[in-house]
Amino acid sequence: xxxxxxxxxxxxxxxxxxxxxxxxxxxxxxxxxxxxxxxxxxxxxxxxxxxxxxxxxxxxxxxxxxxxxxxxxxxxxxxxxxxxxxxxxxxxxxxxxxxxxxxxxxxxxxxxxxxxxxxxxxxxxxxxxxxxxxxxxxxxxxxxxxxxxxxxxxxxxxxxxxxxxxxxxxxxxxxxxxxxxxxxxxxxxxxxxxxxxxxxxxxxxxxxxxxxxxxxxxxxxxxxxxxxxxxxxxxxxxxxxxxxxxxxxxxx
Amino acid sequence: xxxxxxxxxxxxxxxxxxxxxxxxxxxxxxxxxxxxxxxxxxxxxxxxxxxxxxxxxxxxxxxxxxxxxxxxxxxxxxxxxxxxxxxxxxxxxxxxxxxxxxxxxxxxxxxxxxxxxxxxxxxxxxxxxxxxxxxxxxxxxxxxxxxxxxxxxxxxxxxxxxxxxxxxxxxxxxxxxxxxxxxxxxxxxxxxxxxxxxxxxxxxxxxxxxxxxxxxxxxxxxxxxxxxxxxxxxxxxxxxxxxxxxxxxxxxxxxxxxxxxxxxxxxxxxxxxxxxxxxxxxxxxxxxxxxxxxxxxxxxxxxx
Numbered sequence: 151x152x153x154x155x156x157x158x159x160x161x162x163x164x165x166x167x168x169x170x171x172x173x174x175x176x177x178x179x180x181x182x183x184x185x186x187x188x189x190x191x192x193x194x195x196x197x198x199x200x201x202x203x204x205x206x207x208x209x210x211x212x213x214x215x216x217x218x219x220x221x222x223x224x225x226x227x228x229x230x231x232x233x234x235x236x237x238x239x240x241x242x243x244x245x246x247x248x249x250x251x252x253x254x255x256x257x258x259x260x261x262x263x264x265x266x267x268x269x270x271x272x273x274x275x276x277x278x279x280x281x282x283x284x285x286x287x288x289x290x291x292x293x294x295x296x297x298x299x300x301x302x303x304x305x306x307x308x309x310x311x312x313x314x315x316x317x318x319x320x321x322x323x324x325x326x327x328x329x330x331x332x333x334x335x336x337x338x339x340x341x342x343x344x345x346x347x348x349x350x351x352x353x354x355x356x357x358x359x360x361x362x363x364x365x366x367x368x369x370x371x372x373x374x375x376x377x378x379x380x381x382x383x384x385x386x387x388x389x390x391x392x393x394x395x396x397x398x399x400x401x402x
Numbered sequence: 403x404x405x406x407x408x409x410x411x412x413x414x415x416x417x418x419x420x421x422x423x424x425x426x427x428x429x430x431x432x433x434x435x436x437x438x439x440x441x442x443x444x445x446x447x448x449x450x451x452x453x454x455x456x457x458x459x460x461x462x463x464x465x466x467x468x469x470x471x472x473x474x475x476x477x478x479x480x481x482x483x484x485x486x487x488x489x490x491x492x493x494x495x496x497x498x499x500x501x502x503x504x505x506x507x508x509x510x511x512x513x514x515x516x517x518x519x520x521x522x523x524x525x526x527x528x529x530x531x532x533x534x535x536x537x538x539x540x541x542x543x544x545x546x547x548x549x550x551x552x553x554x555x556x557x558x559x560x561x562x563x564x565x566x567x568x569x570x571x572x573x574x575x576x577x578x579x580x581x582x583x584x585x586x587x588x589x590x591x592x593x594x595x596x597x598x599x600x601x602x603x604x605x606x607x608x609x610x611x612x613x614x615x616x617x618x619x620x621x622x623x624x625x626x627x628x629x630x631x632x633x634x635x636x637x638x639x640x641x642x643x644x645x646x647x648x649x650x651x652x653x654x655x656x657x658x659x660x661x662x663x664x665x666x667x668x669x670x671x672x673x674x675x676x677x678x679x680x681x682x683x684x685x686x687x688x689x690x691x692x693x694x695x696x697x698x699x700x701x702x703x704x705x706x
Binding site: 152153154156157158159160161162163164165168169172173175176177178248252255256313318320326327328329330331332333334335336346349350353354357370371372374375376378379381382383384385 | 410411415416419422423426427428431434435437438439440441442443542543544546573574575582583584585586607609611612613614616617618619620621622623624625626651652654655656658659661662665677678679680683684686
């Protein structure tokens with residue numbers, strides 16, 4: 151299993167879907183682990199009742215059907231599907247409404263879905279935001295999984311694991327084919343009072359995490375890979391370009 | 403894949419999968435992928451079959467550089483220097499290396515035969531270009547390697563016929579302890595057209611970078627360009643062609659830099675704002691204020 155994850159870390163991200171299905175066919179008994187640990191590009195489906203879109207992922211899947219957070223129905227219909235308890239469903243509905251607004255505020259569009267389920271003694275909540283950008287082809291997808299464990303004294307422990315997948319492609323005369331894509335993952339743990347409700351706590355953590363990730367992405371996606379290129383073949387007039395870069399950074 | 407009784411893929415399918423993983427390894431990482439692939443396959447024989455096919459292809463495509471056993475020089479494993487599947491020519495030292503692809507080493511070397519080398523006429527051009535390109539590469543790349551091969555017309559003995567040389571430049575920066583690897587490959591086809599007294603230069607530049615600390619981010623960029631110059635003496639041609647190469651490679655690097663400086667703003671501005679329009683963090687405890695605005699937006703059809 152570790153070897154499989156190692157492979158996923160090295161294969162070019164644009165091939166990650168093909169790589170995952172290859173691994174699933176070679177290691178069928180590890181499929182549950184693989185599907186939950188490997189981030190895949192997100193797809194959406196339209197809910198038949200409300201007409202709203204929802205995101206397809208491991209957390210709302212049962213067999214080959216996906217449960218919509220808007221209507222709580224499986225698409226395509228499933229007789230024996232898994233459903234969250236009534237209490238969790240209430241939280242789920244509220245969360246979906248709130249996150250839709252959050253999504254609007256930050257992404258000015260895009261799609262978000264929240265799925266909540268019970269994990270033996272714990273609750274797990276999952277938010278997935280997807281957004282298609284306007285570059286030649288650019289796409290940001292974020293998956294946040296929070297595990298909530300109630301502690302004593304009206305507090306709970308929240309363990310957040312977030313992954314952001316970003317993919318950018320440009321193709322023009324002067325710079326040819328340029329493709330930068332991949333994903334990064336971060337974790338955050340917090341113990342918080344339940345006074346204002348789970349949703350509030352989880353929401354704040356996710357917001358903070360997304361901001362951090364946005365910054366990291368800038369450093370990692372752009373910073374590190376660009377640094378590598380310049381190490382391979384330093385620009386010819388290093389002094390001049392560095393000065394220009396410095397000046398333009400100060401001005402922007 | 404349809405649901406079948408046995409969900410295990412066939413041996414042939416497993417070999418194909420292993421080959422695919424090996425071939426898609428980023429620069430300098432095939433041995434790591436090899437190790438992981440062996441663990442996932444759990445079958446020595448299948449792995450060995452896949453490796454025997456995948457490694458030569460990978461090595462040639464990445465133009466790996468191997469030392470001669472006696473340290474007399476280096477040989478580049480490329481499609482242009484290939485004499486047979488395990489033998490690669492180094493024109494600089496006129497030796498042929500016998501190569502072990504899977505272990506990525508040169509086992510032994512032998513002097514090249516006359517038939518494997520170009521004629522003195524061609525060699526003049528090849529040699530002159532080699533000198534110029536080597537000089538250029540040592541200036542422009544901290545750790546670059548290069549070579550010049552004759553891919554067409556190596557038996558041409560005097561002016562009157564066309565021939566073609568290929569310049570390959572490869573630079574790799576491997577830093578696994580920093581979770582970062584990168585590679586630059588350029589292939590320049592130089593066609594000498596005798597009748598038109600014309601030299602046509604076509605280049606393919608490929609850059610890759612892989613960063614894998616807590617994630618997997620990869621850059622894959624490719625660019626093609628063309629240029630030409632007059633057919634002159636070997637030294638003058640060499641100088642002219644190298645100038646062309648230097649010019650285009652520098653241009654490409656500059657345009658990559660420009661792409662990098664434009665993308666962050668364009669991307670992030672479009673994809674996710676730093677803060678909502680209100681310039682404050684999202685009010686998780688008080689979301690009622692938004693539902694009214696959203697309803698208005700919806701009825702105006704502004705929501706996507």
